[in-house]
Amino acid sequence: MAEVRGGGASGDARPELEEDLSEVSDFLKAIGKQIKILRERAGLTQKEFAKQVGYTESLIGAVEQGKRTPQRELLEASERVLDAGGLLIVTADDIEKAKAKARVRHPAWFRNYAGLEAEAVEIHEYSTLVIPGLLQTEAHARALYGMRQPLLPEEVIEQRVSARMARQEVLTRWPRAIFSWVIDESVLHRPLGDEKVHIAQLEQLLTVGRMRGMTLQVMPMARSENPGMAGPFTLITPKGRPQNGYVEIQQSSRLVTDPEEVRIMNARYGTLRAQAHTPKESLALIEKTLGER
Incomplete structure (x- = not known):
């Protein structure tokens, strides 16, 4: 036992x-900012974008603020909808590493x-x-x-x-x-x-x-x-x-x-x-x- x-x-x-979370937090915020910039460039509101990628508006808002870790499926859908040229999907593996690092918050x-x-x-x-x-x-x-x-x-x-x-x-x-x-x-x-x-x-x-x-x-x-x-x-x-x-x-x-x-x-x-x-x-x-x- x-x-x-x-x-x-x-x-x-x-x-x-006491744990240093700045590296993980800053990384997630950076990804969120990228998604927001690409969404705004595409002329989409959070609500419109959420509908197109199949997620809730509240989740998209949390991801853009760096408060939630985007799933690979969300990155793939965002890549397609926003025509990101590979910018988002290339971060998928780094996201997984960031999620592992985030566990030190416990x-x-x-x-x-x-x-x-x-x-x-x-x-x-x-x-x-x-x-x-x-x-x-x-x-x-x-x-x-x-x-x-x-x-x-x-x-x-x-x-x-x-x-x-x-x-x-x-x-x-x-x-x-x-x-x-x-x-x-x-x-x-x-x-x-x-x-x-x-x-x-x-x-x-x-x-x-x-x-x-x-x-x-x-x-x-x-x-x-x-x-x-x-x-x-x-x-x-x-x-x-x-x-x-x-x-x-x-x-x-x-x-x-x-x-x-x-x-x-x-x-x-x-x-x-x-x-x-x-x-x-x-x-x-x-x-x-x-x-x-």
């Missing part, structure tokens, strides 16, 4: 390590899990207190890091937020991994950040929950039995490797590799899914919660 000390997959990082204790997550073919997570990290909006993640005690320096908050947003690229990678989440209903009613941040976060849950290949379920608070009362956990299967478990509490986290422990976690997760609302019922509940805001 391997053990990793620190915070966890959905949020809290301890101890904090503290040392978290890198083992982050490495597994980046190559996972299956991720299943049960969350009791917070929105899972892969489903968080940027504003929600920033609010979580901003309320940490002891307080984090602003530059560390931005590093951690950027790292979390970069992790979410696994949701759009193809072939897509198998994802499922069971979230305790109480999380839907906990307006971390402020009301505006919380509403946007609920809308994000609906967006992901409606995506093909994503299964989102809510465990109702009214259930008289709940096999997940021992706390949150994640089941993760890296490509070509056995499934692992991941658990965390306060300042400790543990990567579970013992087959028997992983089997028990699997059985527990299966029961949680059976007792939770169905995916359709869960989305309806989230919509109802939004309507009450």
Whole structure:
């Protein structure tokens, strides 16, 4: 059984390590500026360009600002639409190297899990207190890091937020991994950040929950039995490797590799899914919660 000390997959990082991200950050900003200049030269708005390359306008905006790492598929589509003469596609390999460098934004204790997550073919997570990290909006993640005690320096908050947003690229990678989440209903009613941040976060849950290949379920608070009362956990299967478990509490986290422990976690997760609302019922509940805001 391997053990990793620190915070966890959905949020809290301890101890904090100071890391130099300037090289990666500047590189991504430079790529974003190139795309923006070429787009404007072509006379396209972000909305028009996003439609032509098959991505959302918000993603294009984030890429142009250097806040998101462009996928190879986006670079290829941009190359074609903007007639970039090879300027963008030539950066694809460098982008992959930059993504690898970006992983240093995670503290040392978290890198083992982050490495597994980046190559996972299956991720299943049960969350009791917070929105899972892969489903968080940027504003929600920033609010979580901003309320940490002891307080984090602003530059560390931005590093951690950027790292979390970069992790979410696994949701759009193809072939897509198998994802499922069971979230305790109480999380839907906990307006971390402020009301505006919380509403946007609920809308994000609906967006992901409606995506093909994503299964989102809510465990109702009214259930008289709940096999997940021992706390949150994640089941993760890296490509070509056995499934692992991941658990965390306060300042400790543990990567579970013992087959028997992983089997028990699997059985527990299966029961949680059976007792939770169905995916359709869960989305309806989230919509109802939004309507009450």
